[in-house]
Amino acid sequence: MAKSRKPAQDKAANRAAKKEAKAARKAASKQRRSQLWQAFQIQRKEDKRLLPYMIGAFVLIVGLSVVGGIYAGGFTTYMLIPLGIVLGALVAFIIFGRRAQKSVYKKAEGQTGAAAWALDNMRGKWRVTPGVAATGHFDAVHRVIGRPGVIFVGEGAANRVKPLLAQEKKRTARLIGDTPIYDIIIGNGEGEVPLSKLERHLNKLPANITVKQLDALESRLAALGSKIGPAAMPKGPLPAQAKMRGVQRTVRRR
Structure with a gap:
């Protein structure tokens, strides 16, 4: 009986450890999203051009992918549109990151340290x-x-x-x-x-x-x-x- 009980205990311990690790990853991911959202809100209030640039880049890239898909026709149409959405979101995120970094350096410039x-x-x-x-x-x-x-x-x-x-x-x-x-x-x-x-x-x-x-x-x-x-x-x-x-x-x- 002792032999059969030990593997069962090990399995239970492994499941508990995996559950804890999964919960920790979820909590860390949630915290990162929360920090990113807060940073976006701060930057949006300080940088009036941020949203127009992000939306403009997203719409332009999605529009180009739609036009390209219609022109190519067939199965390519259904491939290019989702690809354009993902690429547009990525470019918008890059714009946010670059402008936020620029803003941080601008505030820090001339300050001690x-x-x-x-x-x-x-x-x-x-x-x-x-x-x-x-x-x-x-x-x-x-x-x-x-x-x-x-x-x-x-x-x-x-x-x-x-x-x-x-x-x-x-x-x-x-x-x-x-x-x-x-x-x-x-x-x-x-x-x-x-x-x-x-x-x-x-x-x-x-x-x-x-x-x-x-x-x-x-x-x-x-x-x-x-x-x-x-x-x-x-x-x-x-x-x-x-x-x-x-x-x-x-x-x-x-």
């Missing part, structure tokens, strides 16, 4: 160390390690950021030898890179080192550490009016 936030949210194998150097005014330099080599990204007033960049490049060059070092200042001035184009700019840099060299480089640069530490940096963009006296004092002490 915006560059660090943008770097942390990049896709790809980038190794980001925020706040390797900073001033009491919260101008900051962030270090990025990737296939191009080492990239220093500065945010804040250019006249204060440039000396910080020069110092970091100098002390890093002593340690990494011939590995290429790049520097970028976030902004809209001459020679600066807008926040919304930062990821694109980094992806355009040439691949100068291998993944194996990248890992070794990261280990070597870990020894340099940070002059202020990530704990002193804001976790995301801070409004210009935010009270940062305590954080600024922390930076000065370090």
Whole structure:
């Protein structure tokens, strides 16, 4: 009897585990849909062109698929119309995503911590160390390690950021030898890179080192550490009016 009872218990436990996993997936999916809907509602209120663009793209693509189906005739008609609906919905969703992303970057631009936030949210194998150097005014330099080599990204007033960049490049060059070092200042001035184009700019840099060299480089640069530490940096963009006296004092002490 004991032998027959154990497989039955195992089956019951497996069913319960599967049921729990299914419930968890459903809950996560529901939460994602809820967040997406909330994001859409916020974006729709702020961006008056969003709905016209989305509806226009959907109607245009469906219309073209209908015309193409009628022109082709036969079974192709019944294939193109559903395909046009799916494609139209996909393009409308892409438009929403692009405009929402653009809106987020526009709001973040010029705010303290915006560059660090943008770097942390990049896709790809980038190794980001925020706040390797900073001033009491919260101008900051962030270090990025990737296939191009080492990239220093500065945010804040250019006249204060440039000396910080020069110092970091100098002390890093002593340690990494011939590995290429790049520097970028976030902004809209001459020679600066807008926040919304930062990821694109980094992806355009040439691949100068291998993944194996990248890992070794990261280990070597870990020894340099940070002059202020990530704990002193804001976790995301801070409004210009935010009270940062305590954080600024922390930076000065370090």
